[in-house]
Each structure stands twice: as structure tokens, then as C-alpha cells.
Amino acid sequence: MTTNKHVRQMKWFSIALLSLGMSSGAFASSPSDAQCPSSNFAEFVKAFSSGPEVQKAFIASPVKQVHVTADGKIPKVVERSLKGLATDELKMLLPENAAKSNLTIDIELPNRVIVRDQVGGFLKIFVFKHDDCWVLNRVEDWTLEAVMDAVTRSEKQTPGERELKKGVIFDRLVNKASPESGIYLYAAALDSYLDGAQKGSAQAAAAAAGISLSGQAPRLENAKILDLLVQASTSIPDVGLALAMFYCDEGEYDNERVCINPQKSIETLEIAAQQGSTNALIRLGEVYEVGNVVPADLIRAMACYREAQKSDLEPTTPAIDRLAAKGVVMDNSIQCIKAGSFR
Structure with a gap:
């Protein structure tokens, strides 16, 4: 009798729980009690991206959402807290959906998933945190297409x-x-x-x-x-200075070494100067003064500084005075560009 009474009590207890929506199944659907797919982040993301039930169980509440909007023509970053996410927010985590839209998915340890294209048109970052299991707690949408429509409207x-x-x-x-x-x-x-x-x-x-x-x-x-x-x-034309430097160092600024291609570097500076770049003339003067690209030629350096001075006095006057102090004088038979070593 005691056993039967105990059984009846358990049945009534179970019915009471069901009536309140508190069955054992209901408890299991909460994030804290749901089965964690994996403590390994990459494995978790794989399960999370393809399983709506996993997504439902392992999204924080509230979840932070970041997106960019246009305040007039000024981009503005907006952050808000949401009770949940729309289904569309996560669909690009599924590899086949990403592939259809020419998007790539990168899992970056320790806790980020980046979905992006290769032309700056789409960028979303999903940020997870780990307690008992991984939980999505932040979605950053940096996609700017709608913002660009507002910023460039009527232009x-x-x-x-x-x-x-x-x-x-x-x-x-x-x-x-x-x-x-x-x-x-x-x-x-x-x-x-x-x-x-x-x-x-x-x-x-x-x-x-x-x-x-x-x-x-x-x-x-x-x-x-x-x-x-x-x-x-x-x-x-001023980009010619960067190009001339690249011919010399190929972007390896920290390494002191001989100019890799001095001929192309000088030619590039001369072309930029002929196109109207005063900065290229000044750079030619520096190159001929210092001698780190071609052998030093102080008279030609003076000619380059004098030519640049016709357009801009301020940066060239100290250079001219410096050479003059060394006894360098202007020789009208030597010009900066026309007498270039590689012409």
C-alpha cells in the first residue's frame, strides 16, 4: 500500500509539473541544462551553425547586437541588447548558405566566427563566451551597403x-x-x-x-x-614617391640595405617631377645629396632643390642653405631632370 501511495503521489506531482510547463523536458531545453555539443570551439560552431535547437539553447539572453547606421551622411555605430535573434541573423553560419552568397566563414580562436566576402560588401562577426558551454553573446554586423546608399545618395x-x-x-x-x-x-x-x-x-x-x-x-x-x-x-604624381621607395626597399622599411632597383627608382621620381610633383623634386634632391640610391651629386642636388623652390620655398630653403654652407654653387649647365643619370 505504501508503494502504491508513493506512486500515486509521484504521478500527481508529474501532472502538476506538466500543468505548469515545468516537466523534466522543459528544464532540459534551457541553456544551462541542454546538452553541450562540444567544449572544442570549432566542433561547437559546426553543431551550432547547422542545428536550430542548438542555436535556441546556446544564445545568451540578452544578446548584444552591433550594427552601423547612417545619421544623415555620418556612419554611426549602434549597440543594443536583444532578448533573441531573428532566424535570418544566423543563416549565413551554414556553409552552404555562405557559399551561395560567395561568403567565407573563418573560425578564429578563441571565440569568434567571421563571415565575410572579398569585396568589403559583407562582414559579420559572431562572438561567443564559454562558461559550462559556449554561448553566443554578441553579433557585430559591420556591413555598410545600406549606409553607403545613404552617404552617397544624390552624388x-x-x-x-x-x-x-x-x-x-x-x-x-x-x-x-x-x-x-x-x-x-x-x-x-x-x-x-x-x-x-x-x-x-x-x-x-x-x-x-x-x-x-x-x-x-x-x-x-x-x-x-x-x-x-x-x-x-x-x-x-605624388604617389611616384611611394613607388620610387618601393623599387628600392619593397616595403621592408626596417632593413637597412642597398636600393634594389636604383634605375627604376630614379626614373619614377623624374617622371613624377615632370608630371608636376614638387615633392618628387625635393626627393630627387635628397637622393643626390645623400647618395643612398645613386652616387652623391651635390651640384645636381642643388639643381633639384632650386627647381622645387620655384613652387614651394619653405621646405627647400634650408636644403639650399645647407648645401651652400658646404660650398656648393648652382651650375646652370646641370639640371635636375634633363641631366638624369638614367635618361
Whole structure:
């Protein structure tokens, strides 16, 4: 009798739990009690991306969401707390969905998943934390296409200009991101600049080479950097200085070594000077004065500084005075460019 009474009590207890939605199954569906797919982050992400039930169980509440909006024509980063996420927010974590949209998925230890394209058009970062199991607690959407529509509305743009502006915005937004996320914004900036360069923007080409050489964005192959600098220098004479330096050091600024290709370096500076770059004339003067690219030629250095002085007195006057103090005098028979060593 005691046993039967105990059984009846357990049945009534179970019925009471069911009526309150508190059955053992209900308890199991909570994040704290659900089966953790894996403590290994990569394995967990694999299960999380393909399992709606896993997603439901292992999303923090509230979950942080970051996105970029346009305040007039000014990009603005907005962060908010949500009780949950829309289904569409996670669909690109599934490899087949990402592939259809030409997106790549990178699992970055210890706790990030990055979904992006290769032209700066799509960038989402999913950030997880680990307690008893991994839980998605932050989604950063840095995609700028809607923002660009607002920023560039009613503007007439040259080919590649939209991509150039997008790259600049990505670059500036780095200050609003964590260091861990910022590296992907730099990468998106580079991708945007490269897309703009491909569409014909000389400024985008210069920006792509610059951000790659800076070390902030991934380093491009030397041949690609050279192509970008050549493209930019044809329209922007001052880029010739960067190109001339690249011919000498190939972007390895920390290593003191002999100029790799002095002939191309000097020719590039001369072309830039002929295109109107005063800075190229000043650089030619420095090269001939110091002698670290070609043998020193102080008279020619004076000619370069004098030629640059016609356009800009301030930076050239000290150089001219310095050479004059060494006894160097102007020789009108020697000119900076026309008497170039490699012409």
C-alpha cells in the first residue's frame, strides 16, 4: 500500500509539473541544462551553425547586437541588447548558405566566427563566451551597403569612388571596434580599396597599397602592390614617391640595405617631377645629396632643390642653405631632370 501511495503521489506531482510547463523536458531545453555539443570551439560552431535547437539553447539572453547606421551622411555605430535573434541573423553560419552568397566563414580562436566576402560588401562577426558551454553573446554586423546608399545618395560618383569611400569608413570604424574585431575592419577596408582600384580609381589603388604596406591590413604580394602603385602614380604624381621607395626597399622599411632597383627608382621620381610633383623634386634632391640610391651629386642636388623652390620655398630653403654652407654653387649647365643619370 505504501508503494502504491508513493506512486500515486509521484504521478500527481508529474501532472502538476506538466500543468505548469515545468516537466523534466522543459528544464532540459534551457541553456544551462541542454546538452553541450562540444567544449572544442570549432566542433561547437559546426553543431551550432547547422542545428536550430542548438542555436535556441546556446544564445545568451540578452544578446548584444552591433550594427552601423547612417545619421544623415555620418556612419554611426549602434549597440543594443536583444532578448533573441531573428532566424535570418544566423543563416549565413551554414556553409552552404555562405557559399551561395560567395561568403567565407573563418573560425578564429578563441571565440569568434567571421563571415565575410572579398569585396568589403559583407562582414559579420559572431562572438561567443564559454562558461559550462559556449554561448553566443554578441553579433557585430559591420556591413555598410545600406549606409553607403545613404552617404552617397544624390552624388555623382566616378568609377570606384563608392568603394574608396567605403574603405575609408571601414578604416575609421576601427576606432569603434575591439582590437580583435578591428583587424577584420582593416581587412574589409583593403578589400573595398582593391574593388575600387579594379573599377578604375587611382585613389583607391593608392589606398590599397598604403594600408597593406602599413601592416594594419593583410600584406599583399609585392607584385600586386607594385601594380597598384603604378596604377595610382599615372594619375597622382605624388604617389611616384611611394613607388620610387618601393623599387628600392619593397616595403621592408626596417632593413637597412642597398636600393634594389636604383634605375627604376630614379626614373619614377623624374617622371613624377615632370608630371608636376614638387615633392618628387625635393626627393630627387635628397637622393643626390645623400647618395643612398645613386652616387652623391651635390651640384645636381642643388639643381633639384632650386627647381622645387620655384613652387614651394619653405621646405627647400634650408636644403639650399645647407648645401651652400658646404660650398656648393648652382651650375646652370646641370639640371635636375634633363641631366638624369638614367635618361
